[in-house]
Amino acid sequence: MTKNVYDMLKERDFVAQVTHEEEVRDYLSKKGATFYIGFDPTADSLHAGHLVQIMVMRHLQQAGLRPIALMGEGTGHIGDPSDRTDMRSVMSPETIRHNVDCFVHQMSRLLDFSEDGVILENNAKWLLSLNYVDFIRDVGPHFTVNRMLAADCYRQRMERGLSFLEFNYMIMQAYDFLMLFRMRGCRLQVGGDDQWSNIIAGSELIRKKDKEAAWGLTFRLLTTSTGEKMGKTASGALWLDERKCSVYDFYQYWRNVDDADVGTCMRMLTLLPLEEIISYERLEGAAINDAKRRLALEVTTLVHGRDKAEQADEAARKAFSGSGDSAAIPTCPISEEERGNTYIDVLAEHGLMPSKSAARRLIQQGGLYVDDRQVTDLFETLSDDVFDKGEVVIRLGKKRHVKLTSSF
């Protein structure tokens, strides 16, 4: 047995479940063998979770396989109930369309869509024009409601309620797999572990309808060592779009992961050689910070490019240890009219704090610093440095740094 990509994925902690280990392993050793991963256009930007999927694609492509990135424009009209307790809100066709466009745009920077690269597909192509009766007569007989209800992905919805619309999601995804098998000879679907039920539904459909072999492989969801989903910030998902999450904040997210999670993140989200990762994993105590810094730099580079990643790294050094270039620290433009306003007003006004009350609390609790000087006076007004020097760096709490700049 020679070492192949499958083993590599295992070594890097990706693999969660496989339908048929030997066959899949064998399939993955074939040059040009096709596999697909689906992307649900639920937002106008990819987020940290998608990064895992993208890395898997890159690794497999590197190994000579043919990846298909399937945009779920069609399935987006239904909404995947997997792994969630609440009902998805129904999105308008325009929104879904727009989200797909955003995904494709972002992915073009992360994946190789060239001639021999990743194939882009969109299930709107075959799903939206389906005729209901024809469709259920075609695939319906191959599913039993009994089994579907027993599926893991629906279980947690049994209490809260699962609409018939959402219930159909699994069948749609199974149909996608069938279509890609017929159109592209794709015999393997890969996805997050929450997709397991949907994936096996597809491989079974191919077996039943076309009497052909098809397999599924899921990779671990990005979770913390305590089981919580990673890639969540206070305000929601960790977006890859710079406009929704600054490069600096993105960098800081990874710089701040728990000690216990650094290794896994490195394995799954960077292209560093395994040996190097293992040596990082051996670090202990404060030295782990070196690993985190490397992790942040690598992941940020992947998403935003080397230059921006290095700027973020510089800015972080400046913010936390005084030396470095503060260029990448998030800025907040202050207008001339604000000269003389209190910090409470300024912080609330620019959304740096959710309300004046919150800003007031921050100061009362000693969490506001201006140029490393703690603000103790509740009514202290904006430093003139903002206008005279053009900028002043303030710190909110232990970790948030913001550069106030004059905007004229």
Added chain:
RNA sequence: GGGGGAGUUCCCGAGUUGGCCAAAGGGGGCAGACUGUAAAUCUGUUGUCGACGACUUCAGUGGUUCGAAUCCGCUCUCCCCCA
């Protein structure tokens, strides 16, 4: 279609003999201590504001009352049982 139950602050969830409720408790968030820009732990805080007081909240709306999250009418939403 018939019968029953429920809708509370970011979430879960107390509170319904009307005042002591801006509303228990937990989670989460935020700030501080300790540290390594980690975890765990501890402390404080967590509606808004011109702030030891004032104002707006307990699905919506209209009432009863000196006074309502708590009582009554209507509306909306959700759940459950029967059909």
